[in-house]
Amino acid sequence: MKKAIAILGLTTALAGASQAGAVTVTLACGTVGQELQLCKEGAARWAKKTGNTVKIFESPNLTNDRLGLYQQQLAAKSSDIDVYQLDVIWPGLLSQHFVDLKGKIPASEVNTHFKGIVAANTVGGKLVSMPWFTDAGLLYYRTDLLKKYGYNAPPKTWAEMATMARKIQSGEQKTNKGFAGFVFQGKNYEGLTCNALEWVSSFGGGTIVDDSGKVTINNAKAALALDTAAGWIRDISPRGVTTYGEEEARGIFQSGNAAFMRNWPYAWALGQSDDSKVKGKIGVAPLPAGVGGKPAATLGGWNLGVSQYSKNQAAAIDLVRYLTGPAEQKIRAIEGAYNPTITTLYQDKAILAKNPFFGSLYSVFTNAVARPSGPTKSKYNQVSQAFSTAVSSVLNGNTKGQAAVAKLNTDLARIKGRGW
Amino acid sequence: MTTKVTSTPVPPTRRRGTEAARARQAFWLLLPTLIAIALVAGYPLYRTIFFALFEADLTTPDQRTFLGLGNFWFTTEEGVALGFLQDPKWWEAVKNTMLFTVVSVFLETVFGMIIALVVNSAFKGRAFLRTAMLVPWAIPTVVSAQMWAYMYNDSFGLVGRGLLGGQALLANTDTAIWALIAVDVWKTTSFMALLILAGLQSLPGDMYEAADMDGASKWTQFWRLTLPLLRPALLVALVFRSLDALRVFDIMYVMLGANNAAATSMTGYARQAMIDNSMLGMGSAVAVAIFLIIMVIVVVYVTAFRVKFD
Numbered sequence: 001m002k003k004a005i006a007i008l009g010l011t012t013a014l015a016g017a018s019q020a021g022a023v024t025v026t027l028a029c030g031t032v033g034q035e036l037q038l039c040k041e042g043a044a045r046w047a048k049k050t051g052n053t054v055k056i057f058e059s060p061n062l063t064n065d066r067l068g069l070y071q072q073q074l075a076a077k078s079s080d081i082d083v084y085q086l087d088v089i090w091p092g093l094l095s096q097h098f099v100d101l102k103g104k105i106p107a108s109e110v111n112t113h114f115k116g117i118v119a120a121n122t123v124g125g126k127l128v129s130m131p132w133f134t135d136a137g138l139l140y141y142r143t144d145l146l147k148k149y150g151y152n153a154p155p156k157t158w159a160e161m162a163t164m165a166r167k168i169q170s171g172e173q174k175t176n177k178g179f180a181g182f183v184f185q186g187k188n189y190e191g192l193t194c195n196a197l198e199w200v201s202s203f204g205g206g207t208i209v210d211d212s213g214k215v216t217i218n219n220a221k222a223a224l225a226l227d228t229a230a231g232w233i234r235d236i237s238p239r240g241v242t243t244y245g246e247e248e249a250r251g252i253f254q255s256g257n258a259a260f261m262r263n264w265p266y267a268w269a270l271g272q273s274d275d276s277k278v279k280g281k282i283g284v285a286p287l288p289a290g291v292g293g294k295p296a297a298t299l300g301g302w303n304l305g306v307s308q309y310s311k312n313q314a315a316a317i318d319l320v321r322y323l324t325g326p327a328e329q330k331i332r333a334i335e336g337a338y339n340p341t342i343t344t345l346y347q348d349k350a351i352l353a354k355n356p357f358f359g360s361l362y363s364v365f366t367n368a369v370a371r372p373s374g375p376t377k378s379k380y381n382q383v384s385q386a387f388s389t390a391v392s393s394v395l396n397g398n399t400k401g402q403a404a405v406a407k408l409n410t411d412l413a414r415i416k417g418r419g420w
Numbered sequence: 421m422t423t424k425v426t427s428t429p430v431p432p433t434r435r436r437g438t439e440a441a442r443a444r445q446a447f448w449l450l451l452p453t454l455i456a457i458a459l460v461a462g463y464p465l466y467r468t469i470f471f472a473l474f475e476a477d478l479t480t481p482d483q484r485t486f487l488g489l490g491n492f493w494f495t496t497e498e499g500v501a502l503g504f505l506q507d508p509k510w511w512e513a514v515k516n517t518m519l520f521t522v523v524s525v526f527l528e529t530v531f532g533m534i535i536a537l538v539v540n541s542a543f544k545g546r547a548f549l550r551t552a553m554l555v556p557w558a559i560p561t562v563v564s565a566q567m568w569a570y571m572y573n574d575s576f577g578l579v580g581r582g583l584l585g586g587q588a589l590l591a592n593t594d595t596a597i598w599a600l601i602a603v604d605v606w607k608t609t610s611f612m613a614l615l616i617l618a619g620l621q622s623l624p625g626d627m628y629e630a631a632d633m634d635g636a637s638k639w640t641q642f643w644r645l646t647l648p649l650l651r652p653a654l655l656v657a658l659v660f661r662s663l664d665a666l667r668v669f670d671i672m673y674v675m676l677g678a679n680n681a682a683a684t685s686m687t688g689y690a691r692q693a694m695i696d697n698s699m700l701g702m703g704s705a706v707a708v709a710i711f712l713i714i715m716v717i718v719v720v721y722v723t724a725f726r727v728k729f730d
Contacts, residue, residue, distance in 0.1 A: 093479075188677060252576075257575070
């Protein structure tokens with residue numbers, strides 16, 4: 001009898017709770033590759049658990065297009081979308097439109113995520129969004145070719161990489177004229193900013209603009225880094241590398257036409273797929289270090305934030321908490337090779353079995369260098385454009401590193417104007 | 421010269437009455453159109469000009485500060501130039517757009533004329549050819565631009581690897597502009613040919629018979645008959661194409677990416693300012709400048725060549 005009453009009580013309580021809280025939350029998901037599918041499934045699991053409904057808003061593929069659309073929605077104070085998927089460089093740009101998650105999500109839960117990523121999501125003490133998955137630049141290499149040419153380990157420095165790439169390239173070009181030593185993202189766009197920040201940072205040349213907002217790019221180490229990269233072109237990289245984005249580089253590497261490639265972790269799962277010509281022949285390592293510096297990888301990744309104009313903030317925050325939580329991140333890591341932002345998941349056996357490099361590259365993800373989007377706030381895009389344009393002119397041989405960073409210094413001063 | 425109109429005498433008052441009624445009727449019939457134009461063209465234009473005078477962010481258009489013409493030309497006390505007219509990248513975009521417009525429209529007109537003359541003459545399979553030549557024009561620009569971007573690729577592209585032996589034309593804005601002109605000529609020549617062909621078909625056939633009788637060569641016939649009579653159609657086509665070329669955006673954006681597109685087209689520059697950099701005021705100012713540039717060019721065209729649109 002007691003049991004029956006308890007059950008009855010529990011049922012009514014549950015019914016009452018779900019009735020009071022049953023709302024519809026709209027979630028804006030990315031649609032690149034498996035993203036949409038995993039996003040839908042995760043949202044459905046939360047909906048089933050809580051009795052709420054989730055509507056999925058399919059965002060445009062390109063980051064820039066997505067930002068334009070979101071900006072229009074937010075400027076109109078629209079309540080159509082409750083939860084937004086935000087690029088790691090956007091919090092500074094959009095912070096005023098999002099709910100401060102500090103205090104709304106327990107600190108103990110926030111602290112399970114990488115410190116650097118939480119910091120990148122915090123603007124002026126406000127936690128704009130929660131980390132969902134992370135990204136960092138990696139060096140992909142062909143294990144079979146390294147062995148063939150007598151190397152037993154991936155390169156530790158850029159100079160070493162260039163020597164190895166040159167040797168492999170000249171050997172392979174005897175049978176394959178289109179073979180390249182090293183491919184990366186050299187097109188003048190956000191991807192080049194990420195690549196070049198890795199070069200500059202690995203040479204000890206700083207992060208373009210430091211945390212206090214001071215422009216630091218005009219230094220000899222940064223200039224040397226850019227000149228080194230320019231030296232790769234026509235030597236170990238094809239001339240057209242200055243028109244490649246992520247997919248062009250991956251296309252060349254995955255069709256077996258390159259020894260080394262700089263790319264994001266997503267290239268791993270695709271390189272190991274059945275239609276890949278280099279399946280089972282890929283190794284992943286941290287990016288090489290520069291002269292007198294240490295390796296650096298640029299931090300990427302996506303986060304979830306709750307719109308200030310949302311009518312169902314409590315439910316939306318709960319959805320963010322669920323999706324960024326350990327159970328959901330584990331599923332995404334196993335099914336889509338999305339890098340978790342929760343540190344302990346890098347010791348998870350099931351995840352490591354599927355993505356063996358996650359464990360050994362743990363330090364790459366924890367020490368990734370953030371682009372200066374925090375200090376430069378809403379002007380980050382202009383800073384990034386000026387930087388990638390300057391790098392592009394060095395890569396194309398129109399100017400030398402020294403002159404490029406000096407001119408960039410002037411350009412950045414102009415963009416800074418009266419302050420970031 | 422005065423000719424006396426001797427029509428049936430109609431009481432003047434009645435006549436004015438009908439005319440006034442007709443005018444009233446015409447006004448009411450036109451009203452929906454006028455309202456539609458005001459809403460879809462007038463209001464956005466007004467807002468663009470309005471925001472051009474402010475410093476405003478795309479995400480918070482309500483928090484704006486009045487700048488006057490500061491978006492165009494402004495130097496801070498520290499001597500930092502902030503107006504877009506002081507930005508060398510803007511002038512590079514203007515220079516490249518002008519080069520693109522002049523060269524591509526010229527080539528399209530010449531090639532279009534040749535194609536139109538060929539297709540206009542009677543031969544077997546003429547109907548098929550007329551349809552086939554429209555294929556490049558029928559493909560959406562975004563698609564053909566991406567297609568050409570692949571063809572220009574230096575490691576697997578048909579043009580980049582095959583014809584040019586591994587040159588990357590799109591890497592540098594100086595060489596990229598010629599690659600883009602080639603794409604535009606490939607794409608739009610057929611449209612030009614179509615417009616010229618329509619003009620050619622309105623020319624009287626017996627005029628050429630008479631010219632043949634008089635013993636004029638085909639060459640003379642072209643220069644003395646066809647070209648002068650074709651002038652109105654040709655000029656309208658030229659104005660259309662020039663306008664299109666000045667507003668070019670998609671080819672650059674798809675083939676070069678946002679940053680380099682901003683250095684090769686005025687519209688790319690405007691988009692970058694407004695969307696990528698979320699500078700609503702600055703972007704609007706650039707849009708106003710483009711509007712003025714295009715307007716001036718059209719006025720020059722129309723007055724200098726006395727183009728008649730009716």
